[in-house]
Amino acid sequence: MNLLQGGNRHQIARRRKIDFCLHLLFAAATSVGVIALCALLIDIIIDGISRLQPGLFENFPSRRAERAGMKSAIVGSMYMLCIMLPISFVLGVGAAIWLEEYAGKNRFTRLIQLNISTLAGVPSIVYGILGLTLFVRLLMLQRSLLAGALTMTILVLPIIIVSAQEALRAVPKSRRDASYALGANRWQTVSRAVLPSALPGILTGVILAMSRAIGETAPLIMIGALTYVAFLPKHMLDQFTVMPIQIYNWLSRPQPEFHELAAAGIIVLLAMLLLMNFAAILLRNKFSKIS
Amino acid sequence: MNGEWLQTGGAVEPLKQTPETVRAAGAYSFKNERKSVMNRLMPVLLMLCASVSIITTVGIVYTLVSETVLFFREVPIVEFLTGTRWSPLFEPRAFGILPLLAGTLLITIIACVVAMPIGLASAVYLSEYAPRRVRNIIKPILEVLAGVPTIVYGYFALSFMTPIVRAIFPETGIFNALSAGIVVGIMIIPMVTSLSEDAMNAVPKSLRDGAYALGATKFESALKIVLPAALSGIVASFVLAFSRAVGETMIVTVAAGATPNLTFNPLESIQTMTAYIVQVSLGDTQRGSIEYGSIFAVGMALFIITFLLNSIAQYVARKFREEY
Numbered sequence: 006m007n008l009l010q011g012g013n014r015h016q017i018a019r020r021r022k023i024d025f026c027l028h029l030l031f032a033a034a035t036s037v038g039v040i041a042l043c044a045l046l047i048d049i050i051i052d053g054i055s056r057l058q059p060g061l062f063e064n065f066p067s068r069r070a071e072r073a074g075m076k077s078a079i080v081g082s083m084y085m086l087c088i089m090l091p092i093s094f095v096l097g098v099g100a101a102i103w104l105e106e107y108a109g110k111n112r113f114t115r116l117i118q119l120n121i122s123t124l125a126g127v128p129s130i131v132y133g134i135l136g137l138t139l140f141v142r143l144l145m146l147q148r149s150l151l152a153g154a155l156t157m158t159i160l161v162l163p164i165i166i167v168s169a170q171e172a173l174r175a176v177p178k179s180r181r182d183a184s185y186a187l188g189a190n191r192w193q194t195v196s197r198a199v200l201p202s203a204l205p206g207i208l209t210g211v212i213l214a215m216s217r218a219i220g221e222t223a224p225l226i227m228i229g230a231l232t233y234v235a236f237l238p239k240h241m242l243d244q245f246t247v248m249p250i251q252i253y254n255w256l257s258r259p260q261p262e263f264h265e266l267a268a269a270g271i272i273v274l275l276a277m278l279l280l281m282n283f284a285a286i287l288l289r290n291k292f293s294k295i296s
Numbered sequence: 297m298n299g300e301w302l303q304t305g306g307a308v309e310p311l312k313q314t315p316e317t318v319r320a321a322g323a324y325s326f327k328n329e330r331k332s333v334m335n336r337l338m339p340v341l342l343m344l345c346a347s348v349s350i351i352t353t354v355g356i357v358y359t360l361v362s363e364t365v366l367f368f369r370e371v372p373i374v375e376f377l378t379g380t381r382w383s384p385l386f387e388p389r390a391f392g393i394l395p396l397l398a399g400t401l402l403i404t405i406i407a408c409v410v411a412m413p414i415g416l417a418s419a420v421y422l423s424e425y426a427p428r429r430v431r432n433i434i435k436p437i438l439e440v441l442a443g444v445p446t447i448v449y450g451y452f453a454l455s456f457m458t459p460i461v462r463a464i465f466p467e468t469g470i471f472n473a474l475s476a477g478i479v480v481g482i483m484i485i486p487m488v489t490s491l492s493e494d495a496m497n498a499v500p501k502s503l504r505d506g507a508y509a510l511g512a513t514k515f516e517s518a519l520k521i522v523l524p525a526a527l528s529g530i531v532a533s534f535v536l537a538f539s540r541a542v543g544e545t546m547i548v549t550v551a552a553g554a555t556p557n558l559t560f561n562p563l564e565s566i567q568t569m570t571a572y573i574v575q576v577s578l579g580d581t582q583r584g585s586i587e588y589g590s591i592f593a594v595g596m597a598l599f600i601i602t603f604l605l606n607s608i609a610q611y612v613a614r615k616f617r618e619e620y
Contacts, residue, residue, distance in 0.1 A: 135356050249447045
């Protein structure tokens, strides 16, 4: 009892006070991120809402702000996603299946694994340099939709592989054992027992990778996606532009009207991202219910 | 392992051979044949998918090295690494990377000054203090913040942060390192927070309980027990965030300007390595010209720096991890 009297009690009170103050401080620090997100959204909505009119979706880019729209950019982004989705899905999920279900624990596997985590940290603009040399020049795809989609595919592959690996790892071993016990061979087990169960997780990762791709600007500037495209791309080797590049173009002009257009374009881009994230969350919830 | 069921099948009564069973067996073996072809073919195809990542890395290194070598035939490597003037587009030309490096470093340091304390404090709050309900709200918000495209942050820097900075420091130009750096910092906060929080969550609860049993407050247990135990993960998250800030492109292109400037004054306009690459590729650069080559040399420098940083982060996370 003596211990809690006098100086000690004082000390405990002081330590409690410090703890309380720091609790507040940490909570305040956490709110910085939340406040920043709110400030960003409010800033953009205030600037852009007046330009969010049908013309934005119907018009091609123009030198006059009142007639400028982002039709070609929206369509370009959509086309790019449509091309890269199947390619990156097959390559990414295939690589993940091989790493999780087939590869032995040897040097080669470790090398690939290390390599994937390295690639995930490479700045996106370096992928742009690769795309410029490999697809635009070497494979002579020129500054085309296909070259852009392939560059973005390579950029998002590490994201898809890592998330698909996690999804595959989460499939319980008993499911595989049950399949083998029924006489299935390895590929049957993988394709009919493991993949269906991992699919929601894999799709979540794929959607997140697509939402990364739809917002990337730098690599597409590198491979020369044009900013003034007053037509819709007809085939995969046509020139194209995408939403972030159109936004960048408007943003780099000095006139305030174009900044408003940029803000309106950002609202459209963010709305699309929100939809994709929403789909990913729905899938994730479904996933957690299954397993 | 996977073949075990074959041996443990036990005795099966043999079928009597009748025309029906023979036909069934034939169909069965045909079907089995197709199955086993798939079974043998798929691993090869899947391995090809996996090797795309290796090809990518080889491709990146090969393109960067081959063009950089050509560039260094025209510009001596010593001049490139030690020159203090970068003026590739205007005469007299000079290719000293130090101004670009200084610009990149300035942005990165500002970003880290913003992001590391805030990110770490958020991580401590989320892992040690926050009730589950608050966590469930804050974490998705941070995920959204991490998913915002960088061009949007660029807009935010130019239209929101720059006016604030100019109101405080009136002599600042429209394009300045400070507002770009702060926004890059905001961009990497979620990364620091989520990676550090993962590291802290990996510290077993029993260690905290031990500290509480000895009468420690939450802060004392966080500072003296959890932080030291999670240090390797936290340091790794810092290094990764640093690397991310080095490679960040659109925010600095939009808001930090395009003047290669050997300065550490955050109120001036500067140019980073990434912004330079964008600037050149926006213009009409002839292939084989010296500006074209300079993109690859700068890209090579960028790749090496981020590669080293990422390797350090991985090494720290693995080597100094406390195992429980």
